Amino acid sequence: MSDVAARVKKIVIEHLGVDADKVVDNANFIEDLGADSLDTVELVMAFEEEFSVEIPDDAAETIVTVGDAVTFLEKATAA
Amino acid sequence: MRRVVVTGLGMVSPLACGVEPTWTRLIAGHSGARLIDGFDTSDLACKIAAPIPRGDGSDATFDPDQWMEPKEQRKIDDFILYAVAAATQALADASWKPVAYEDQIRTGVLIGSGIGGLGGIAETSITLHEKGPRRVSPFFIPGRLINLAGGYVSIQHGLRGPNHAVVTACSTGAHAIGDAARLIALDDADVMVAGGAESAINRIGIAGFAACRALSTNFNDRPTQASRPYDKDRDGFVMGEGAGCVVLESYDHAKARGARIYAELVGYGMSGDAYHITAPQPSGDGAFRAMASAVKRAGISPSDIDYINAHGTSTPLGDEIELQAVQRLVGNGVNSLSMSSTKSAIGHLLGAAGAVEAIFSILAIRDQIVPPTLNLDNVSVETRIDLVPHKARERNVEFVLSNSFGFGGTNACLIFKRAE
Numbered sequence: 477m478s479d480v481a482a483r484v485k486k487i488v489i490e491h492l493g494v495d496a497d498k499v500v501d502n503a504n505f506i507e508d509l510g511a512d513s514l515d516t517v518e519l520v521m522a523f524e525e526e527f528s529v530e531i532p533d534d535a536a537e538t539i540v541t542v543g544d545a546v547t548f549l550e551k552a553t554a555a
Numbered sequence: 556m557r558r559v560v561v562t563g564l565g566m567v568s569p570l571a572c573g574v575e576p577t578w579t580r581l582i583a584g585h586s587g588a589r590l591i592d593g594f595d596t597s598d599l600a601c602k603i604a605a606p607i608p609r610g611d612g613s614d615a616t617f618d619p620d621q622w623m624e625p626k627e628q629r630k631i632d633d634f635i636l637y638a639v640a641a642a643t644q645a646l647a648d649a650s651w652k653p654v655a656y657e658d659q660i661r662t663g664v665l666i667g668s669g670i671g672g673l674g675g676i677a678e679t680s681i682t683l684h685e686k687g688p689r690r691v692s693p694f695f696i697p698g699r700l701i702n703l704a705g706g707y708v709s710i711q712h713g714l715r716g717p718n719h720a721v722v723t724a725c726s727t728g729a730h731a732i733g734d735a736a737r738l739i740a741l742d743d744a745d746v747m748v749a750g751g752a753e754s755a756i757n758r759i760g761i762a763g764f765a766a767c768r769a770l771s772t773n774f775n776d777r778p779t780q781a782s783r784p785y786d787k788d789r790d791g792f793v794m795g796e797g798a799g800c801v802v803l804e805s806y807d808h809a810k811a812r813g814a815r816i817y818a819e820l821v822g823y824g825m826s827g828d829a830y831h832i833t834a835p836q837p838s839g840d841g842a843f844r845a846m847a848s849a850v851k852r853a854g855i856s857p858s859d860i861d862y863i864n865a866h867g868t869s870t871p872l873g874d875e876i877e878l879q880a881v882q883r884l885v886g887n888g889v890n891s892l893s894m895s896s897t898k899s900a901i902g903h904l905l906g907a908a909g910a911v912e913a914i915f916s917i918l919a920i921r922d923q924i925v926p927p928t929l930n931l932d933n934v935s936v937e938t939r940i941d942l943v944p945h946k947a948r949e950r951n952v953e954f955v956l957s958n959s960f961g962f963g964g965t966n967a968c969l970i971f972k973r974a975e
Binding site: 491 | 694697
């Protein structure tokens with residue numbers, strides 16, 4: 477697991493209060509991990525804070541799974 | 556109007572998590588006041604408070620995880636957590652778990668708070684200032700709103716009836732119980748979970764009340780002696796926190812399901828001082844009229860009241876004004892009246908005070924014992940009323956009056972009667 481993936485998963489576990497083994501790449505925040513719309517807003521904020529990046533609203537809307545977040549943040553932090 | 560009875564009690568107090576352990580310690584004369592250790596008080600005039608004893612749940616400590624999932628706890632201020640704990644206890648105590656839709660729509664919630672999420676507002680203001688609006692949590696607003704205490708309780712327990720909240724400073728808890736009873740009396744609901752919650756023990760809360768010159772500052776080295784209602788050395792209140800909730804129910808509904816009835820809520824009176832934002836009216840006229848109105852509603856004579864759980868905050872002005880107003884109300888009844896301030900043990904729970912003290916009043920009826928006024932060494936003014944200094948007193952208790960008076964000159968009084 478990449479460093480980015482590990483940090484993303486730690487945030488997801490903490491914010492959504494879910495077991496680590498459920499936080500897999502294709503896990504959907506809302507459908508699989510029990511998040512509501514406010515949780516997803518807060519998750520994106522937490523990613524921004526952790527990785528010191530800005531995630532615009534239109535990009536945030538495309539981040540619906542754990543894998544989406546990892547992919548986005550790996551690109552954003554590599555740039 | 557339908558009769559309204561109390562069938563469930565729940566509480567998180569500075570003495571304990573739970574009604575029975577709190578009551579046992581209250582009667583034994585324990586104090587919940589201590590030095591504040593949760594935040595820096597070096598530059599605050601008041602360094603003491605009566606916080607919730609947190610722990611793993613053993614020895615009646617409060618374990619947040621027992622009442623709410625950790626991920627939810629992060630989103631809210633503690634007043635909501637305390638309210639959920641107290642409401643959950645009260646519903647369990649009443650053995651009322653509405654599952655059928657028909658029962659859920661007849662069960663409502665009316666829980667208030669004096670200030671709501673003060674701590675979260677202060678912290679988020681700093682976040683906004685230092686990091687900008689993109690770092691303000693989506694849970695900031697819903698986690699601070701006062702009616703979200705009732706909102707969380709409603710969601711957690713499936714209560715689909717009237718969903719309401721009260722904000723009347725230190726009268727909040729009493730108003731919530733009184734208003735909820737009216738909803739039942741008027742047939743808007745059969746069962747109501749009612750009470751108050753507060754969590755203002757933080758730097759901004761202490762700083763704010765200290766600025767009002769409302770807090771005790773002379774007893775920082777002797778915290779358990781600081782709350783001393785009616786005593787000549789009193790110099791302000793000690794801030795407490797927590798929540799109290801009762802389950803109110805129509806008499807017929809309670810009887811039909813064979814519920815245990817603690818007491819009947821027979822009187823509720825309200826008034827406004829129309830005088831000053833923080834100081835009570837010197838003649839005590841507002842307090843008097845609220846009490847008199849509750850007595851009238853109860854259909855009793857003032858001298859029928861056996862015990863008054865006083866507002867008695869331990870502030871220099873308020874205590875004597877309340878005492879005067881009570882003497883005016885009961886007249887010759889002073890000789891047989893007991894009146895104590897349980898704020899001497901748990902401090903002032905602000906918006907939760909009226910609810911927690913209503914529960915103490917109900918337990919005084921149940922156990923035929925009145926809790927003490929701690930630290931009452933020298934009464935500041937002569938009175939023939941038994942102020943129950945230092946030690947609880949066993950006595951006959953048929954009718955109790957619980958007084959609550961708040962900033963803004965808002966007064967609320969409740970009268971409970973021993974169940975028949």
